Amino acid sequence: MDALESSGLPNPPENVSESGAAETNQSEKRKRESDPEPDQAAPQQKQQHPLWKTSLCSYFRRSDGLCSHGDSCCYAHGEAELKPRPDNTWDPTSERAKKIAKTEPDNAKSEAEGGVMMTDAFVAAAEEESCSSGLSKCLVNLPMKWSLDKLRSFLNEQGILFKSAKKKRGMVVGFVTFESAAQVKTAVEELDGKSVGNNWTLKVTDVIPRSFEKKNKTALLPQTTQQSEKPAPVSDSSDMTELKNDQGDDPIDGTLALDGSVSKGRSVRDVVTPLAHMAYADQLEHKKNSLMQTLKRLTRNARKACPNGVSLPEWILKSREIGGLPCKLEGILESPLVDGYRNKCEFSVGYSLQGRPTVGFLLGNFRDGVTAIEEPVDCPNVSRVACKYAAIFQEFLQHSAMPIWNRLNNTGFWRQLTVREGRTPCEAADVDNPDASILEVMLMVQVCTKGFDDGLVKSEFERMAQAFTMGAAGECPPLPLTALVIQDHTGISNVASPDAPLQSVSISKKESDSGLQTYSDVVEPRIHDYINNLWFSISPTAFFQVNTLAAEKLYSLAGDWAGLGPDTLLFDVCCGTGTIGLTLAHRVGMVVGIEMNASAITDAQRNAEMNGIDNCRFVCGKAEDVMGSLLKEYLSLPQKQDETDTLQRSEDEMKSAEETIDSADCAPGPEVSYCLEHENGRSPNGISVDESQIQKNCTSQNRNTMMQQFKNVVAIVDPPRVGLHPTVIKVLRTHSRLSRLVYISCNPESLVANSIELCTPSADKTEKGNNKNNRGWRNMSSAGLARHRAKSMPNSEPFKPVKAMAVDLFPHTSHCELVMLLER
Numbered sequence: 021m022d023a024l025e026s027s028g029l030p031n032p033p034e035n036v037s038e039s040g041a042a043e044t045n046q047s048e049k050r051k052r053e054s055d056p057e058p059d060q061a062a063p064q065q066k067q068q069h070p071l072w073k074t075s076l077c078s079y080f081r082r083s084d085g086l087c088s089h090g091d092s093c094c095y096a097h098g099e100a101e102l103k104p105r106p107d108n109t110w111d112p113t114s115e116r117a118k119k120i121a122k123t124e125p126d127n128a129k130s131e132a133e134g135g136v137m138m139t140d141a142f143v144a145a146a147e148e149e150s151c152s153s154g155l156s157k158c159l160v161n162l163p164m165k166w167s168l169d170k171l172r173s174f175l176n177e178q179g180i181l182f183k184s185a186k187k188k189r190g191m192v193v194g195f196v197t198f199e200s201a202a203q204v205k206t207a208v209e210e211l212d213g214k215s216v217g218n219n220w221t222l223k224v225t226d227v228i229p230r231s232f233e234k235k236n237k238t239a240l241l242p243q244t245t246q247q248s249e250k251p252a253p254v255s256d257s258s259d260m261t262e263l264k265n266d267q268g269d270d271p272i273d274g275t276l277a278l279d280g281s282v283s284k285g286r287s288v289r290d291v292v293t294p295l296a297h298m299a300y301a302d303q304l305e306h307k308k309n310s311l312m313q314t315l316k317r318l319t320r321n322a323r324k325a326c327p328n329g330v331s332l333p334e335w336i337l338k339s340r341e342i343g344g345l346p347c348k349l350e351g352i353l354e355s356p357l358v359d360g361y362r363n364k365c366e367f368s369v370g371y372s373l374q375g376r377p378t379v380g381f382l383l384g385n386f387r388d389g390v391t392a393i394e395e396p397v398d399c400p401n402v403s404r405v406a407c408k409y410a411a412i413f414q415e416f417l418q419h420s421a422m423p424i425w426n427r428l429n430n431t432g433f434w435r436q437l438t439v440r441e442g443r444t445p446c447e448a449a450d451v452d453n454p455d456a457s458i459l460e461v462m463l464m465v466q467v468c469t470k471g472f473d474d475g476l477v478k479s480e481f482e483r484m485a486q487a488f489t490m491g492a493a494g495e496c497p498p499l500p501l502t503a504l505v506i507q508d509h510t511g512i513s514n515v516a517s518p519d520a521p522l523q524s525v526s527i528s529k530k531e532s533d534s535g536l537q538t539y540s541d542v543v544e545p546r547i548h549d550y551i552n553n554l555w556f557s558i559s560p561t562a563f564f565q566v567n568t569l570a571a572e573k574l575y576s577l578a579g580d581w582a583g584l585g586p587d588t589l590l591f592d593v594c595c596g597t598g599t600i601g602l603t604l605a606h607r608v609g610m611v612v613g614i615e616m617n618a619s620a621i622t623d624a625q626r627n628a629e630m631n632g633i634d635n636c637r638f639v640c641g642k643a644e645d646v647m648g649s650l651l652k653e654y655l656s657l658p659q660k661q662d663e664t665d666t667l668q669r670s671e672d673e674m675k676s677a678e679e680t681i682d683s684a685d686c687a688p689g690p691e692v693s694y695c696l697e698h699e700n701g702r703s704p705n706g707i708s709v710d711e712s713q714i715q716k717n718c719t720s721q722n723r724n725t726m727m728q729q730f731k732n733v734v735a736i737v738d739p740p741r742v743g744l745h746p747t748v749i750k751v752l753r754t755h756s757r758l759s760r761l762v763y764i765s766c767n768p769e770s771l772v773a774n775s776i777e778l779c780t781p782s783a784d785k786t787e788k789g790n791n792k793n794n795r796g797w798r799n800m801s802s803a804g805l806a807r808h809r810a811k812s813m814p815n816s817e818p819f820k821p822v823k824a825m826a827v828d829l830f831p832h833t834s835h836c837e838l839v840m841l842l843e844r
């Protein structure tokens with residue numbers, strides 16, 4: 021029984037606001053009539069349900085205040101009755117939510133009324149006094165692209181007198197200090213509530229100063245690296261996601277950190293694990309409900325995008341029977357571990373609200389002006405081992421000669437600590453004592469050595485290694501410590517490119533040793549983990565699902581839905597270290613894995629060898645660059661000439677659309693412009709080839725053999741948060757031999773957007789791409805953009821959504837993985 025059923029609450033109503041309202045009306049009515057009657061005998065009990073009255077009753081709204089459930093309806097009858105959701109958001113269709121969205125640029129739900137917590141050099145010592153005396157104010161909801169100069173000229177244009185101002189690109193807050201109370205008064209009167217930029221409403225709030233413990237470390241700051249205020253790119257806001265992983269695809273603390281800044285009293289637990297106050301069953305129900313709302317967008321948008329004169333596909337017509345869903349959402353699988361499940365945490369280094377050097381998580385979003393760090397001890401998703409390492413490093417920093425990285429000035433040395441854990445196989449895991457399953461730990465410390473004296477740096481690293489080894493040995497039981505790596509990164513955000521220089525520091529295993537033996541630039545540090553009894557070797561920057569036990573469930577589900585057999589050719593798109601393909605290799609004829617991170621591909625190759633698997637091939641490259649060639653290589657059917665012509669024409673048209681769109685919102689991470697091919701079992705070191713070589717290697721004879729061998733062609737895609745690149749979507753959609761697609765997503769929004777393109781019927785005549793001068797897409801939602809792209813999809817059979825299921829990889833946060841089966 022899934023969480024929603026177990027709650028006794030009927031399915032939440034579809035908040036019909038887009039086309040299709042009339043069509044769903046009758047069925048909605050039937051559905052609502054057949055909904056279980058709310059328990060009349062126990063209204064009190066119902067009212068305690070965490071989702072009670074958190075969604076508007078669409079029936080009430082559409083029928084002018086008439087709802088057959090009356091007062092016992094679990095949905096809110098009107099705005100006045102509406103309650104906030106457990107994660108403090110509002111029903112997105114409510115006026116409240118719309119108002120918030122309007123006043124908050126980029127949907128950043130700023131809660132700055134309580135004041136913005138400044139904890140860094142933004143509020144310099146001299147200004148702390150003016151904060152306390154009320155002579156400094158914070159301007160919230162400034163356009164992110166505004167520079168300091170732009171803010172100054174804006175204030176001058178408005179006739180505001182001020183002493184000094186601060187603002188960085190990429191932040192929605194600015195700080196203004198005034199000479200007198202009279203100047204403050206005028207500024208508040210003139211600016212508070214004023215529309216700026218794209219109609220964002222400016223708020224003027226207090227600045228909460230911290231008691232900044234003044235440690236004069238300026239002497240140590242490199243003279244040459246005073247990287248003066250470089251404009252931070254907008255994407256820099258990802259800097260806030262402390263539990264993010266390098267591929268930027270791990271949502272974790274992003275949950276609330278991305279939701280906005282910190283209001284007074286908000287703890288790191290609230291920010292990182294916003295659902296932790298709910299029982300686990302309620303968390304699952306909350307996630308399922310929110311996924312249902314997201315999934316309904318697929319139906320609505322595909323209906324909207326369906327070209328004139330083309331009949332609506334069966335799945336859209338049938339959606340009315342399942343409350344507007346594109347397919348059944350079959351439930352949500354629980355995480356076997358609910359606490360301490362994360363095998364990887366990225367701890368920021370910074371100052372606490374009290375001004376102490378701290379290793380932990382940001383209390384909010386950097387773009388909202390929050391730079392305060394709090395220790396992770398209250399975050400239930402972090403293991404005890406990871407907390408201990410954060411504490412050891414924090415203690416070390418109190419006495420370090422090197423400065424902590426300052427996010428505002430982009431100066432300093434110590435930036436981030438990543439703790440990665442390798443655990444025992446699933447069956448050996450002790451759910452009641454998860455720490456006991458942690459066998460290996462890799463620590464990666466991110467620093468910026470630029471401009472610092474080499475000798476000083478070396479001795480700091482020696483002291484640090486000693487601190488870690490002694491700290492680990494001093495715990496009872498001692499903490500595992502397998503590898504220590506230093507990542508040297510000069511960029512503004514802590515998100516380093518996977519090819520940022522790494523230096524491995526050898527750890528002495530003997531307690532009596534100093535802890536440090538040698539330095540080595542040859543990077544071979546790695547840890548190991550188990551999935552479905554396979555052994556995985558993971559290098560420092562390779563992606564690995566952060567909740568290993570729940571990932572087992574995820575991969576098994578994907579495999580079960582993919583309809584695998586010995587005649588199956590499985591494409592594992594965005595394969596990371598090869599986890600999905602390798603765990604399913606015994607059920608298929610062949611696996612082709614595609615991944616852009618070179619060390620992850622090397623890991624995948626090694627993992628195949630370690631586990632004696634020889635029917636996998638891993639290709640390093642961006643999926644958008646290599647997918648088309650690979651499909652051709654394995655599957656090209658002699659095409660009819662007119663079919664080839666149509667495809668070619670449509671490809672040319674789509675290219676112009678993609679050129680416009682790609683550069684802005686689809687670029688999924690660091691560039692890898694080469695393509696390495698690893699043929700398992702043949703070339704352990706991999707053969708370096710380019711795309712044309714892939715094609716050359718493939719004679720029409722061996723292609724035909726492949727085609728005969730693989731009757732069933734399936735793709736499992738597991739892209740980063742941004743979703744699949746439009747080129748990959750087009751290739752998957754237009755390759756008719758690909759009959760089944762299992763989409764795994766950590767971001768249901770992008771799953772929905774990509775599925776709109778995959779599932780909307782194409783027009784008889786493809787619309788010409790006239791996007792060259794069309795900049796309107798900048799303001800489009802991902803679904804709107806997908807509808808737009810669907811119009812120029814080459815004529816091809818659309819997929820249809822068959823079923824969906826969620827797997828909770830991230831207990832206590834509002835995220836989870838969603839799996840959807842698409843077939844045609």
Ligand SMILES: C[S@@+](CC[C@H](N)C(=O)[O-])C[C@H]1O[C@@H](n2cnc3c(N)ncnc32)[C@H](O)[C@@H]1O
Nearest residue numbers: 267563594595596615616617642643688738740
């Ligand atoms: C969500 S992870 C999934 C990894 C793997 N399937 C797993 O479960 O361990 C997404 C992976 O996609 C890779 N990636 C991101 N953009 C890519 C692209 N354009 N082409 C190929 N791989 C990409 C990332 O490096 C990352 O390893």
